[in-house]
Amino acid sequence: MKHFEANFDGLVGPTHNYAGLSFGNVASLNNAALESNPRAAAKQGLQKAKALADMGMVQGMLAPQERPDLYTLRRIGFSGTDAEVLQKAAKEAPALLNACCSASSMWTANAATVSPSADSRDGKLHFTPANLVDKLHRSIEPITTGNILQATFSDSRFFSHHSHLPEHASFGDEGAANHTRMCTEYGHAGVELFVYGQVATDPSAPKPTKYPARQTLEASQAVARLHQLDDESTVFIQQNPGVIDQGVFHNDVIAVGNQNVLFYHEQAFLDTQAKLDEIRSKLNTELHFIEVPTNKVGIQDAVKSYLFNTQIITLPNGEMAIIAPTDCQENPAVFAYLNELLTLNTPIKQVLYFDVKQSMQNGGGPACLRLRIAMNQAELAAVNQHTLMNDALFGRLNAWVDKHYRDRLSVKDLADPQLIIESRTALDELTQIMKLGSVYQFQR
Ligand SMILES: NCCC[C@H](NC(=O)CCC(=O)O)C(=O)O
Numbered sequence: 001m002k003h004f005e006a007n008f009d010g011l012v013g014p015t016h017n018y019a020g021l022s023f024g025n026v027a028s029l030n031n032a033a034l035e036s037n038p039r040a041a042a043k044q045g046l047q048k049a050k051a052l053a054d055m056g057m058v059q060g061m062l063a064p065q066e067r068p069d070l071y072t073l074r075r076i077g078f079s080g081t082d083a084e085v086l087q088k089a090a091k092e093a094p095a096l097l098n099a100c101c102s103a104s105s106m107w108t109a110n111a112a113t114v115s116p117s118a119d120s121r122d123g124k125l126h127f128t129p130a131n132l133v134d135k136l137h138r139s140i141e142p143i144t145t146g147n148i149l150q151a152t153f154s155d156s157r158f159f160s161h162h163s164h165l166p167e168h169a170s171f172g173d174e175g176a177a178n179h180t181r182m183c184t185e186y187g188h189a190g191v192e193l194f195v196y197g198q199v200a201t202d203p204s205a206p207k208p209t210k211y212p213a214r215q216t217l218e219a220s221q222a223v224a225r226l227h228q229l230d231d232e233s234t235v236f237i238q239q240n241p242g243v244i245d246q247g248v249f250h251n252d253v254i255a256v257g258n259q260n261v262l263f264y265h266e267q268a269f270l271d272t273q274a275k276l277d278e279i280r281s282k283l284n285t286e287l288h289f290i291e292v293p294t295n296k297v298g299i300q301d302a303v304k305s306y307l308f309n310t311q312i313i314t315l316p317n318g319e320m321a322i323i324a325p326t327d328c329q330e331n332p333a334v335f336a337y338l339n340e341l342l343t344l345n346t347p348i349k350q351v352l353y354f355d356v357k358q359s360m361q362n363g364g365g366p367a368c369l370r371l372r373i374a375m376n377q378a379e380l381a382a383v384n385q386h387t388l389m390n391d392a393l394f395g396r397l398n399a400w401v402d403k404h405y406r407d408r409l410s411v412k413d414l415a416d417p418q419l420i421i422e423s424r425t426a427l428d429e430l431t432q433i434m435k436l437g438s439v440y441q442f443q444r
């Protein structure tokens with residue numbers, strides 16, 4: 001049966017804004033208080049998704065979440081009408097209001113960890129929504145994420161959905177941003193790499209000192225157990241704490257894999273050589289470990305340009321391409337490296353640049369915007385077909401964005417009660433376009 005890797009991109013929500021919510025994420029902090037353009041953000045994401053579909057890739061979209069999150073605001077004691085809840089929160093706890101308004105679910109690399117059926121003992125495709133406990137504004141995502149994933153991958157003959165891990169720092173889980181998979185063919189058993197930032201149950205183990213390590217080994221191991229993966233098909237790698245302290249808040253800011261290619265910075269991991277040997281022993285095939293040295297691209301350039309937050313995709317002709325943000329073109333060291341990479345006799349034969357600056361300004365590159373799902377033809381046929389990108393969906397979603405989204409939004413606009421009405425009207429219509437049913441609380 002045919003098998004391939006699908007990308008499901010997060011549709012940017014109507015409240016996309018810059019609130020400086022992510023300590024340890026340099027772009028989020030540096031761009032706090034910048035005015036955003038939700039309409040442009042959504043359209044940049046749609047352009048990238050459509051371009052991949054046009055290249056013959058399987059491309060889907062995942063719906064955004066309902067924001068402002070009035071349920072959380074009520075849960076923490078703000079009462080009255082919707083408008084009163086917003087006004088009181090804006091006055092008494094503006095930082096909490098900001099956290100309840102983020103469109104951060106757009107970064108679907110953090111929505112969940114996904115293991116394909118080829119790797120799991122029960123032969124099903126497994127999903128575990130990430131609990132995202134390290135950041136308040138993201139910790140309110142997993143329940144609705146689970147609803148959206150179940151509405152998109154609903155057929156229980158093929159798909160197995162788990163609940164998110166316990167909501168405690170010991171199980172800090174950021175989903176696929178800290179997970180990559182190596183394989184020969186997408187439909188054959190591969191090796192799943194789980195990259196963690198700290199060991200929660202061992203206080204003496206290495207960890208960053210300045211910024212948080214969002215992913216724990218305990219969380220990664222729990223996901224591997226839930227997904228029925230064997231020791232032989234998993235490798236657990238610790239991220240270098242030193243790079244977390246320089247702004248590498250997820251592994252996908254410093255490494256990315258596709259099939260038999262692992263593209264990573266020389267400083268990305270601890271015990272690099274031993275871990276590469278382990279991958280080699282567990283995946284017996286020709287592997288391309290493309291290590292980028294510090295003297296060619298420093299950590300600051302990697303973080304600023306998001307060289308590793310690129311998507312490496314296998315095109316229908318079998319060649320690989322890198323989908324990079326235009327920020328990589330604008331950084332001389334990174335641009336020179338990417339041009340050199342194309343001459344290095346690796347499977348990567350082209351680099352395509354996309355403007356995703358609205359997302360980049362919050363620390364999300366092309367890879368953050370997508371959730372990868374390796375699947376086969378039968379599984380694809382079981383997916384909600386109204387979520388799959390094609391000319392019709394692209395047209396409908398662009399028209400939907402034009403109709404409902406603002407072209408500027410600043411943090412002070414988040415208390416505007418009109419924004420809730422606009423957002424709910426838009427999402428209600430979206431659930432009809434994508435035939436999702438009632439995934440949002442306001443619809444239940
Ligand atoms: N995978 C990319 C995730 C980026 C995301 N940024 C944010 O949430 C920034 C939100 C803000 O600051 O308004 C994060 O850090 O988790």
